[in-house]
Amino acid sequence: MASVPATEFARIAAQSEADNTTDDPRFRAPLVTGNLDFSGITANVADLAERSTPPKAWYIALGISLSLLGLLGACIGYLMLTGVGVWGNNQPVGWGFGIVNFVFWVGIGHAGTLISAILYLFRQNWRTGINRMAEAMTIFAVVCAGLFPGIHVGRPWLAYWLFPIPNQMELWPQFRSPLLWDVFAVGTYATVSLLFWYVGLVPDIATFRDRSKTRIKQIVYGILALGWNGSSRHWHRYERAYLLLAALATPLVLSVHSVVSFDFAVSQIPGWHTTVFPPYFVAGAIYGGFAMVICLAVPARQLFGLKNIITLRHMDNMAKITLATSMMVGYAYLTEFFVAAYSGNPHEQFTFHNRVFGPYGWGWCVMTFCNVVSPQLLWSKKIRMNMLVLWIVGMLGNVGMWFERFEIIITSLTRDFLPSSWHAFWPTWVDICTLAGSFGLFMTLFLLFCRFLPVVAMAEVKTMLPAAHAHAHDLHGVDAHRTDYRPDEHLNPDTDAPRLKNR
């Protein structure tokens, strides 16, 4: 049994912050390094929440985020008191920053669901190190996304008209509109993401509850943990519910950005009216989301001492997915140009010519550089292992994906069919401050999450350790893959005969 794989596995797992990116096919690389055992994982993850003071960088980041959040509040207040005229929106550019930001933030969320649901169905065990953080990112991104359509409707106090609520006017929403599909898609997505996140959190909050020293923490974590006690019967239903949620979230996440893309694709505006939009939007969303996960994970593993749980292998895998999806996005860009050229439709052709050489051509260059050119660096393993460069590529990805939505929305609207109706769009200071403020909202929520909730799915990471699996002989006579055992199947007929007779 002391074969090369076993010793090699043990050697890597024992090193702190080891390079576990090996692709040796004889064994699976360890996903937890630094010789962490079960309690080591617990202590490592709980450390940030149990420290009396978090690192100085956390305070600085929270200070900046809270300032930006205040700015967001001020901008929204100003908008509500004055009207959407404070934004740069005009005729014909009715969808300015409000919708650019909405699509940007909704897209960010997709990586979280991809990691938590799709990689779960594909049995990608490395997801356990990062799924909690990515799911939190999803929820906070959807919060930011939901904000924008709400304040964009003109009279935000009437935003509830979006929902089918019985009213004295007997008016109902118009269910043929993709904008209403969006309400249902994003609403469902937010709810399911929150449920998925919370279900995953319950056993880990129970860990926090059991480690709490103060009365307040015991009560708060105790209520949130719902009395979780690790019963095998509970785990059985829990795992089944988790699998069902993953199976439900997978088509859901593909549908959400597809529905968002219908907002554009179902219209007749050149540059929007195209069938490639749903897959193109989904690929872009996953690319942008992974770029954001990388941007959050690099500082988090550094600052919170999580390098043995969010290992180099995790970062390497995320970089590879970023590279793959960036090329899908690049392919979609090419397809758009090809279809425009091939269609023979002069409006379509003009729109794409205008997108590159028109007044917003610089934005197209930023988008192409950030989304297609710079991720090519990730072909090199050296760069994937260099956290600073990886972080910069991730940051560029965020910038690029924001500009992609800017290009799609603004260039198509400023110059549509009739030159007499053309009009430029330039953001006002309120537009820019609201965008900056939404980052404040996102980061504030994320920083608070890091401080008060388990940032890593501890129970799931523990199952990745070899010690989490019983040796084969312990399961003698029991097929672990069967679930249809009768309760009396393993009774000993001699000693249990009287009991069996009584039944």
Added chain:
Amino acid sequence: MSTDLKDIHDTHGHGGPAIDAGPRLTGLLGQFDDVSSVVSAAQKTRAAGYKVWDVHSPFPIHGIDAVIGIRPTILPWLVLCGGLTGLCTGLGLQWFCNAYDYPLLVSGKPFFSLPANIPVIFECTVLFSALTSVFGMFGLNRLPLLYNPLFKSARFRRVTDDRFFIWIDETDSQFDEHRTEDFLKSIGATAVERIED
């Protein structure tokens, strides 16, 4: 005691709770230090004929369901019903709003036609299914249950960290304070604790 175990409460057991108000023994808790030992102990517990018992662990142990004899949950069927309810709700909502209660003519299209209704139907199906799977799971697990005599044990706090436990309930027909304690020790428990309520 976990109320969940009452599902398989053996009616041959001792009667109800003691009349006097003093602390009542609810069962015995055996601690195990690793997965292999708790799995083999669970096999022996089942073979010994205990009925009202459970394994507690910090994470789901692969294969433990078969060892204990946990029957598959009905949760997937509940979720199927939830999903179908969502499907009908989505379809009915759109028909009621735009075709029945306030017929809305859009570009001369039919008041009610399936293709335009698919996205909302899909979202409602997923939403209802997800709600059913989460609340169904917690409901079947009888959670939230904030009071549990097990939580009085300081030792049991490590069940969410790195320790494994076998719980044998006093309502089990084979339960005997001393014999069961010896049994837990004989199958490898590193510590046995009486849990009183």
